[in-house]
Amino acid sequence: MLPTLETLGETLGGLDGRRILLRADFNVPLDADGHIADDFRIKAALPTIRWLTGQGAAVVACSHLGRPDGSPDPRYSLTPVRARLGELAPGVELLENLRFDPGETGDDDDFVQRLVEGCHGYVNDAFGASHRAHASIVGPPRHVPSAAGRLLAKEAEVLLGLRAKPKRPFLAVLGGAKVSDKLGVIDALLETADEVVIGGGMCFTFLAALGHSVGDSLLQPDQIEACGRLLGSGAPIRLPSDITALAPGERVVQAGVDLHPEWKGLDIGPGTAAEFSDLIAEAGTVLWNGPMGLFEDPRFAAGTKVVAQALAESRAFTVVGGGDSAAAVRQFGLDREMDHVSTGGGASLELIEQGDLPGLRALRESVGTPEEGHDG
Template sequence: MTPGSLPTLEDLGDVEGRRVLLRADFNVPIRDGVVVDDFRIRAALPTIEWLTERGARVTACSHLGRPKGKPDPTYSIEPVRRVLAELAPGVELLENLRFDPGEEANDPTFVAKLVEGQDLYVNDAFGASHRAHASIVGPPRLLPSAAGRLLQREVDVLLPLRTDPEHPFVCILGGAKVSDKLAVIGALLRVADSLIIGGGMCFTFLKARGHTIGDSLVEEDMVDTCRELLEREGDKLHLPTDITALGPGGEIGNPDAGGEVRQVGADVPDGWKGLDIGPGSAAEFADVIQAARTVFWNGPMGVFEDPRFEAGTKAIASAMADAPGFTVVGGGDSAAALDQFGLAAAIDHVSTGGGASLELLELGDLPGLEALRGAPNA
């Protein structure tokens, strides 16, 4: 293992007969007690199979939802356990880690309980590795540890975007709030050739540029910050030139409530809400994506859950799927949109962690990665 790199499964040595605690990310959607999307469970199988084929005895653990530190049947891990038993027979799965307040508090007592009877630790939960929680940062202090195949792949794909992407490098950011993504915007602008801004956060930028935004989402306290960014990095930033807006009386997700849907320019009329980029912007953004050698996308362009406002996000997803460059989608709602439009298979890498992928791009490290590098065998 080279200095500063993550310990790998091979660094664990002979695992036959060893008891391995596997931190996975099985935070999957469950409806009526049934897992409705097993992508994250299947994503852990390469690591599980590597361990079990070499004779290791694997105990997996994961969080599920936000049960607030106490048992809650709504967030029982049992539906996940049933799926895992079919996909990886013989692998034990502990109850929801967040049923114990010690998980989110990184309580050493809870860590000791987790590692009791275990010989080795593997972290394959990229989507949780930006959290300094007990199951992420505790075991590597006590056990020989390694990154699982999924975690290693995420790092191998995402870190080079921050340090040495192929150019032109295009980033697409959406979502609701500028404040949530300001730090990663700054980090990406240091390396990206173009940064496309969509979603609810675009209206704070549009207001900073002097446009009217009607009743669209805006962060008033971020307008000056956006104005400074536009003055400093205006040649790199691409904002929508047209908007799909909902008129007075309309409701998101309820077409029957009335309210006209109309394409407007970059100025949204009073009483109207901008809820998606318009077709002109979608075409302009697609052209930028097509010319890129590397593309990173995180955050939808509009409220794609409502069919009236899905076109912008669908256009970006299609442009990503058709792009000749290397394409990366940073998890979260963007990954959900790809699934909705049936385009996930056309993307080179779909991250399992929205927040984790952004934090890794922003900071170049995560608490979970740092912990692995400090393990006794690292």
């Protein structure tokens, strides 16, 4: 069991006047002018922040932004995030980008101790970063009593529930570009899911393993053998039956699963979208991770949009596994129709695959009394 905000309060004898370090995930997208393009991740931390401040705690938030490679870089400053956070949660302090210091990614204990200095407790609400054994994720629980924030606790409850007790039939819908990124999670899902359907760029390596010609589509030749083994095992995997492709001259064409050498498959076809939608309608639980095509281009957004609409209309318990899938449901205005939209793409996949994350493990093993911690 993860320690909760309530147990942290009990451990510290109340939070009034206590200084709490909050690891949030404010790794928001920025536009060309450096302005926040989507503040979803900032708003996702507000329930935890408001609970802590409501108990009288002084909250010091910290986060990474981008990949500044261990040194200060003005392109990755948290200044715009600090301004937005100040509007949404006045009085909350926000430290500068954690990754400006090489100690963050190296889990350097001197860096950890600087982070927790003056703090009585720690809360991790950065699910999207909790698959990283970085200093701000795994370090503070070694020094101060720690707990999971509301967002992190909910993510763990929902995603581990898919492994333990999904309402059946349990359907997994997987897409995205690279099959190499998903083979581990496919193996894990096949132990619990009743069927796994595969679209997106990764479907072409599976189709090639069956001997289909995939034209100029995305292909990982070094993964064909692994895909062939999975398909040959009798695993309940369903692949597209038709493809929307781009032909020379910028022509959009509909095809079966054998493509002309010069055609590039960029979306599942309408027949496949209808088949996947029918499966979603019959499911008791649906996990969706990865778009069905290049949805950022309106010409190749139909497959992803049809799947998203099917989830929105489904009576199943629907989970969107973060990353591009979460971006897609927000783009289509359907995010509020889902039962759970994860804030972490890589973290959600790793938790489903492994059943644990470094950040969760650190919380469970946290020091448990104020005397063991850093009184500041």
